[in-house]
Amino acid sequence: MNAGVSIGAHPGFPDLIGFGRRNMEILKDELENYVLYQLGALYAVAKAEKKQLTHVKAHGALYNTACSRVDYAEAIVKAMKSFSRDLILIAPQNFKIAEVAQAEGLKVGFEFFADRNYTSQGTLVPRTHENALLKDINQIARRAVKVIKEGKVESVDGKEIQMNVHTICVHGDTPHAVEIARNLRKSLENEGIAITKLCELI
Amino acid sequence: MNAGVSIGAHPGFPDLIGFGRRNMEILKDELENYVLYQLGALYAVAKAEKKQLTHVKAHGALYNTACSRVDYAEAIVKAMKSFSRDLILIAPQNFKIAEVAQAEGLKVGFEFFADRNYTSQGTLVPRTHENALLKDINQIARRAVKVIKEGKVESVDGKEIQMNVHTICVHGDTPHAVEIARNLRKSLENEGIAITKLCELI
């Protein structure tokens, strides 16, 4: 925290043995409660350290599904608004959840997944596919620099996708994640791109 | 809530299949985090309904163990203080946890279990014992009236225990719980004892 790190909630489906990476069919009201529950739990732990939550990013399958499924997007946004209108939603640009959040008055930080391949529709290649994860550290850094500077990313089938980006994700369980993140940060800085807190950016 | 009911958290051990009614050996810091987590989760759900938490009562085995075990008592009180100094702790008088809470500046509501037998040391007869639960509805009501009016309750082995009481518990899973609670309330009111919110009482 003294390192300038912001704290955000990462609510997901109640599927611990699947690490929240499998889709579940849940009623909208139930999902809203699950998100509230997780926001509140983290809020309390942060409060004991005299820290605040600044943002929310859905986890795993909930993130992917809420991109296009309106009831899930609405449940997440409703829970966030009930909890605090100052929370920033992290979501990809051009998807339903970002649209719903902005229509409801929440700020949205657009996200890019540095270690994942994209389809030409701008969705992530699912983890069950072979080429879901990128492995070449320098390729990962080059893609990140390009998306920040030009707003463009190449899809898995060679198309160019437009994408505005405020924040970049490297998954903590991607092999060599720390090395990937360090190299990526250095590449951004070498290009003169300053790294700042999300709440100061949007 | 429009019925004048207060909302309190009921944090317990992370033992769902044992319904939190079995003791666990947990480090103090872990317990503090478990309590914070549960306070926060309920806080968020209540906030979405525009309601506030007023009190905290440990659940099941945590309640019983924290009565006498200082590290558990301190963990609960520390979590409460981190979260909000206005939260009232519900605990039995004359036990360690009440003492710790008062020393740390928290208000304490002393509790009486209407549907449970007491040992002559003032602790609850454990649920693994045959006569843990009282079953006679009128006996339960008479004991409640006596403890409020005279500050006295008879133990399972016939001794008289001194006990100040602000709040009375009837377990929701005691057979005929609703009938017990209705009869108890009527008995108190027949004796001219007014029922009020805990936060207006202490």
Add this chain to the structure above:
Amino acid sequence: MNAGVSIGAHPGFPDLIGFGRRNMEILKDELENYVLYQLGALYAVAKAEKKQLTHVKAHGALYNTACSRVDYAEAIVKAMKSFSRDLILIAPQNFKIAEVAQAEGLKVGFEFFADRNYTSQGTLVPRTHENALLKDINQIARRAVKVIKEGKVESVDGKEIQMNVHTICVHGDTPHAVEIARNLRKSLENEGIAITKLCELI
């Protein structure tokens, strides 16, 4: 057991807080393992009582989804075959799972849900719909007698469905379940329909 009751496994999705009544997107191999795990766990508890498992019926959302989804049907059948080729699968006639099981050489007991409404496609009206559950005890019994004697049941929209039935389900959490089951049994016996063990029937 001395009452002539057979023991069967009732494996479901790993979704305790949803009581297994919500669909989950699970890989076939994972589902096979979940079913094996649940079969084995019950087998061991039964063995300690010197009893055997005779049948398997998927629970909740897994039951419904495996009716039509081939990968889920195959996972259940594969787990059963690995465990014991003598296990009988309980499933509705005319659905994918029954077909898969029979093709793999398992015996299938066709099931009728006495306390649930059916669509004209022969599937259960989902629990999220208002008229999912039947409430009239005598109507429930009449439907059961009719399906056994004539092989016919009336759907929620008034069509007649053909259905062979070996076994009848009354959900334990349907209100008045015991009364429903008693009345249903009496009605069958009044019509001269003998009740027998599944393993003696098919």
Add this chain to the structure above:
Amino acid sequence: MNAGVSIGAHPGFPDLIGFGRRNMEILKDELENYVLYQLGALYAVAKAEKKQLTHVKAHGALYNTACSRVDYAEAIVKAMKSFSRDLILIAPQNFKIAEVAQAEGLKVGFEFFADRNYTSQGTLVPRTHENALLKDINQIARRAVKVIKEGKVESVDGKEIQMNVHTICVHGDTPHAVEIARNLRKSLENEGIAITKLCELI
């Protein structure tokens, strides 16, 4: 399995978030059921691979507590006997659980923890203590050779403990576990100590 590895069950307390490493206060009958459940679940998964269970070793806090607590020892042994009298119990020599198992006719494989310090009473130094784990790979190997050849191990406070040993444990989550295990195996083999299957040894 083609590598000559035996499969054993490792049943523990139902405390996933504590990784079974915290003590729980559980009734004997409940514990017996938990052990049966876990034996059965693994049995089914092994059966699907056409493999058998050969041994059982309690996990974490259950292992430690059952060493000295008779009701827990009896629950584990009773579950094992109900399931199969051919299962070998893994336990430390000279402790209650080994005694109970032998009195009930089960074979016992005496275990040595290569990566853990011992008290002079022959119990493990608890994980909450600083020097619970040994870190020096060569020291670990020397201790293992000594306990096999001389039946002796040095306690954390410098005393010599007598210990017969059939099987040696290196925890999978001890740092450098694979290196520790390789070095230990090589040291044993260098001393002419043959490694064999437990079921061929006792």
